[in-house]
Amino acid sequence: MDLNTIWFILVTILFIGFFFLEGFDYGVGILMPFLSKEDNERRAVINTIGPHWDGNEVWMITAGGALFAAFPHVYATLFSGFYLALVLMLAALILRGLAFEYRSLRDDPVWRNRWDWAIFTGSLVPALLWGVTVGNLMRGFAIDADMNYWGGLFPLLNTYSLLAGFVFVALFTAHGANFLALKLEGDLAERAKKFGFQAWIVATVLAVLFLIWTFFETNIMAQGLIPALLAAVALLLAGWYAKSGKDGLAFIMTSLTIVFTTIMVFAGLFPRILISSIDAAYTLNIYNASASPYSLKVMTIVAAIFVPVVLVYQIWTYKVFSGRIKADPETLIY
Amino acid sequence: MNPLSLARWQFAVVTIYHFFYVPLTLGLAIFIAIIETKYVRTGDEMYKKMAKFWGKIFLINFAIGVVTGIVQEFQFGMNWSEYSRFMGDIFGAPLAIEALLAFYMESTFIGLWVFGWDKLTKKQHLAAAWMVAIGSNLSALWILIANSFMQNPVGYTIDPETGRVLMSDFAALVFNPNVMIQFPHVLTSGVALAGFVVMAFSAWHLLRKHEVTFFLRSFRMAAFYALVGSVLVGTIGHFQGQYLVEQQPMKMAVSEAHWNTEDPASLSLFTIGNWEQTEDVFSIRIPALLSFMTYNRPYGEIKGINELQEEFEQTYGPGDYVPPVALNYWSFRTMIGAGGAMILLAFLGVLWSKDGKFDGKKELYLKAMVYAAALPYLAVSTGWILTETGRWPWIVYGLQKIEDAVSPNVPAWNVAFSLAIMTVIYTIFTIVAYKLAIKYGTGEIEVSH
Numbered sequence: 001m002d003l004n005t006i007w008f009i010l011v012t013i014l015f016i017g018f019f020f021l022e023g024f025d026y027g028v029g030i031l032m033p034f035l036s037k038e039d040n041e042r043r044a045v046i047n048t049i050g051p052h053w054d055g056n057e058v059w060m061i062t063a064g065g066a067l068f069a070a071f072p073h074v075y076a077t078l079f080s081g082f083y084l085a086l087v088l089m090l091a092a093l094i095l096r097g098l099a100f101e102y103r104s105l106r107d108d109p110v111w112r113n114r115w116d117w118a119i120f121t122g123s124l125v126p127a128l129l130w131g132v133t134v135g136n137l138m139r140g141f142a143i144d145a146d147m148n149y150w151g152g153l154f155p156l157l158n159t160y161s162l163l164a165g166f167v168f169v170a171l172f173t174a175h176g177a178n179f180l181a182l183k184l185e186g187d188l189a190e191r192a193k194k195f196g197f198q199a200w201i202v203a204t205v206l207a208v209l210f211l212i213w214t215f216f217e218t219n220i221m222a223q224g225l226i227p228a229l230l231a232a233v234a235l236l237l238a239g240w241y242a243k244s245g246k247d248g249l250a251f252i253m254t255s256l257t258i259v260f261t262t263i264m265v266f267a268g269l270f271p272r273i274l275i276s277s278i279d280a281a282y283t284l285n286i287y288n289a290s291a292s293p294y295s296l297k298v299m300t301i302v303a304a305i306f307v308p309v310v311l312v313y314q315i316w317t318y319k320v321f322s323g324r325i326k327a328d329p330e331t332l333i334y
Numbered sequence: 335m336n337p338l339s340l341a342r343w344q345f346a347v348v349t350i351y352h353f354f355y356v357p358l359t360l361g362l363a364i365f366i367a368i369i370e371t372k373y374v375r376t377g378d379e380m381y382k383k384m385a386k387f388w389g390k391i392f393l394i395n396f397a398i399g400v401v402t403g404i405v406q407e408f409q410f411g412m413n414w415s416e417y418s419r420f421m422g423d424i425f426g427a428p429l430a431i432e433a434l435l436a437f438y439m440e441s442t443f444i445g446l447w448v449f450g451w452d453k454l455t456k457k458q459h460l461a462a463a464w465m466v467a468i469g470s471n472l473s474a475l476w477i478l479i480a481n482s483f484m485q486n487p488v489g490y491t492i493d494p495e496t497g498r499v500l501m502s503d504f505a506a507l508v509f510n511p512n513v514m515i516q517f518p519h520v521l522t523s524g525v526a527l528a529g530f531v532v533m534a535f536s537a538w539h540l541l542r543k544h545e546v547t548f549f550l551r552s553f554r555m556a557a558f559y560a561l562v563g564s565v566l567v568g569t570i571g572h573f574q575g576q577y578l579v580e581q582q583p584m585k586m587a588v589s590e591a592h593w594n595t596e597d598p599a600s601l602s603l604f605t606i607g608n609w610e611q612t613e614d615v616f617s618i619r620i621p622a623l624l625s626f627m628t629y630n631r632p633y634g635e636i637k638g639i640n641e642l643q644e645e646f647e648q649t650y651g652p653g654d655y656v657p658p659v660a661l662n663y664w665s666f667r668t669m670i671g672a673g674g675a676m677i678l679l680a681f682l683g684v685l686w687s688k689d690g691k692f693d694g695k696k697e698l699y700l701k702a703m704v705y706a707a708a709l710p711y712l713a714v715s716t717g718w719i720l721t722e723t724g725r726w727p728w729i730v731y732g733l734q735k736i737e738d739a740v741s742p743n744v745p746a747w748n749v750a751f752s753l754a755i756m757t758v759i760y761t762i763f764t765i766v767a768y769k770l771a772i773k774y775g776t777g778e779i780e781v782s783h
Contacts, residue, residue, distance in 0.1 A: 047449075050449055051446065055441045055445060057441070058433060058437045058442075062430065062433040062438070065426065065430035065432065065434070067426075068411065072418055072419055072423065073422070075410075075411045075426070076416075077415070080411060080415035080744055083412055087748075087752040087755060091756075094401040094763070097397060097401035098401055098763060102397065105770050106770075148415075148743040152748070291423045292423050292500045294502065294504075295426075295427055295501040299427055299430060302435075306434045306435055307434070313438075317446055321450075
């Protein structure tokens, strides 16, 4: 296996980590305003991801950094081409990050309510836009001979990619609800499950539509069929387990749905990364878009050392904060 | 305005705003880790209260530093795609390492620090504090390794086919002489800035005789901390100046409004130049001082702007190679003036906080210290303006010009839109963060949450 392939796999892993972890973070953010109007309960919901959201978000930042290091042309083409979408996403992420930290700093219902909507918007918009982006990656977009995309935002908001965006939102919401079912107690957990099941129904209907459309619209299924089927099975099982009260298994199943969906996308693309809809010759792949062999070698050594270290301390963090969170003002950390 | 100017404005706005928050994160993280170390060693509860109190200010600042940092990482691809293609082989690596090594570390352990007071042992919690401090400063190191290549390209070859930069020596990149000066300069500026912020809030409380023991201890520690920081940042800055004369002589020449090559070269105290940036309209100069500052002896040739312009034209072809002189000249003077005042004020702080009696002129000093926190902010902002605009017209010194680096496919209205959004958001949230910091910094030392 050459270094280019290794880096393609590593980027895939980073996106898997990002979508799996931020998936439930975004889901929690989307659900939060609807689960309760009561301040302590909202705080409890936020605290389920309180110690983790920042570390989880670094998966996205590292995925971006890894793209830059390993496939600089992909980074340049994608980020300049999807300019306005990224501006909106960055604005949303700024709102969301500040909301988690600033919400509790004033004891004022109006202040807190504003930040709650910032958390909602800041979670919904990136979930949607990442879905739209993935949809466009699968479908291809108008990259020219100089590796540039000139079309602007509106061609990217095609129905197929928007559907991918809605799948992401619904799936992440269900995933977040399954996470909350494990982290909260009593009534609050029950409400999360109720919303989660509704989100699961929407996600399943949209995902089936999306898979069928993908079959006709793209050639992703040529290599991505097996992970696609596994994702579908996991999604169905997620609903089954949620309904039968097996919360842990339900969470594992939405996690696997996200993992296999991401594998489907990247396996289907390989060795391409950004498909040109103008001419297959303009497609960016793991060779024509990559950094030099020397640079890749350096980065491989660095990644081999530090990725395991990161995994160890992030998993440790989840162990430290394992256990359910009570919506009790005595024990809640603000 | 064309997309290039808009993209440059956007870079300036988001970067200067981002660097409002970064140095406080760098310096305060270490300060808090030191306080918590004292707590673990002595068991004195006041240190724990101090760590939590200053931790609140840290978190308000850290949050906005983090979210504005995401923009920093994405904007190279968004606004400077040609730069990203040209430099991807060099620039992507340190950026990815920064994320892998530093961002994970600081953002994971800050979660442990905030939520872990009752879940971790004292020592584990202290370790989390140090991991945040090390992580954030490592992040500064790696982004400065990336920036240093733009100042002083090393360890590279040019791809004969594509004309792009290829990494040939990673160690050379990491141990770039520019890193060896720039990183300590940034690190110690963060130390100084954090010291001044802690002194400002402490002075506010001391003036009101509020929690005197707590804030006197904070003030005194911060005064030492700020003194060490400002003396070091000045000393390193001096060597940085000497290094610049060799490495980027034009940047140094414009910072000094040094028009023509002289031996010995005079140092300008106050200069108004002509519009064309070629000569003085009015100037006060001390003979031979610039040579002395540079070579530690009262003679030695220092090249002037006009000669350097000619040299650049001979090497790189016709064009304008003179950065904005007035901007650099006054930024340089503001930075150094603020830095000098900081050394003095921190020294007085160490001297006068000994017995804790701030009466007479010392009370006036305390009042001044509430506002003196503006000085390091002024210094770090003007410092970066100097570092980045003094490299004009190069984005990568000698290798790529700014005008060749911008994304060709992002239309002006897109950049105008993002510039407007980012300016508004950053301004609003800077005000919000400032008000929150004031609220907690002037509040009670023990708050329930």
